[in-house]
Amino acid sequence: MIRKSFTLQNKFNEDLLLDLRYDEGTREAPTIIILHGFKGFKDWGFFPNLASRLTDSGYATICFNFTRNGIGSDLNTFTELDKFAENTYTHELSDMETVLEAVKSGAIGKHIVDPERLGLMGHSRGGATAILTARDHQDDFQALVTWSTISNLFRYSDEQIKQWENKGFIEIENTRTNQMMRLNKVFWDDLKKNKKRFDLLRAAEDIEIPSLFVHGEEDTSVPPTESEELHENCSAYSKRLELIEGANHTFGIKHPFEADTPEYDTACTLTEHWFDNNLMM
Secondary structure, three states: OEEEEEEEEOOOOOEEEEEEEEOOOOOOEEEEEEEOOOOOOOOOOOHHHHHHHHHHOOOEEEEEOOOOOOEOOOOOOEOOHHHHHOOOHHHHHHHHHHHHHHHHHOOOOOOOEEEEEEEEEEEOHHHHHHHHHHHHOOOOOOEEEEEOOOOOOOOOOHHHHHHHHHHOEEEEEEOOOOEEEEEEHHHHHHHHHOOOOOOHHHHHHOOOOOEEEEEEOOOOOOOOHHHHHHHHHOOOOOEEEEEEOOOOOOOOOOOOOOOOOHHHHHHHHHHHHHHHHHHOO
């Protein structure tokens, strides 16, 4: 397997770090773009393993860091908390368009990636970004998969909203690193400004490409009912909901990645089969 790293420039002149994986000799392969979630990054936990699995199954894969996810040159440490504080969904969707344009133009993966056979996959908040992207770019993607995905972006308490209005920020603890990670009011303002655009259930209603929703039955971070709602609202003729018994929000995987779990294996198998059925043609 070959892994090539790229640095793209988004429209704000920020560095977007991206990994392209493919097997030697690959030509015009169906390609899957994988999106990390909140407090996530392209090298977290299962993402490198998932990308490698899919590559071994005949795909090219693209993993990247959203430019304001808090990760800088140290690819495993949150060293850019000032950028994290200024992140918004609008900014992440813009990053996604930067990646999509690079793929379509051949700036990355020319002759390796088949831009006519693109799949999109996201975990947790990354799944929400994937849904919004699929809604906005249905001509560019042929299949969608979400893992442990939220169905509502407006999920903040009255106390948090009050803090945004009074202090200009809220803080959320990263229980893995023990860091307090600030979200500035620009995040809340972006949500309010785009209330209709960011309605995930309405976005699901507009999605017609084949869509798979995977969720752990024991997910205490995002209830499985959220994937159930997304599946119910999705307008795709080919759609499927899979609730994995005993699985938590990350299917038993922690960072750094140590070993597979049965729940994670199940999620991977479901995902591979979905893309096989909808991209391998």
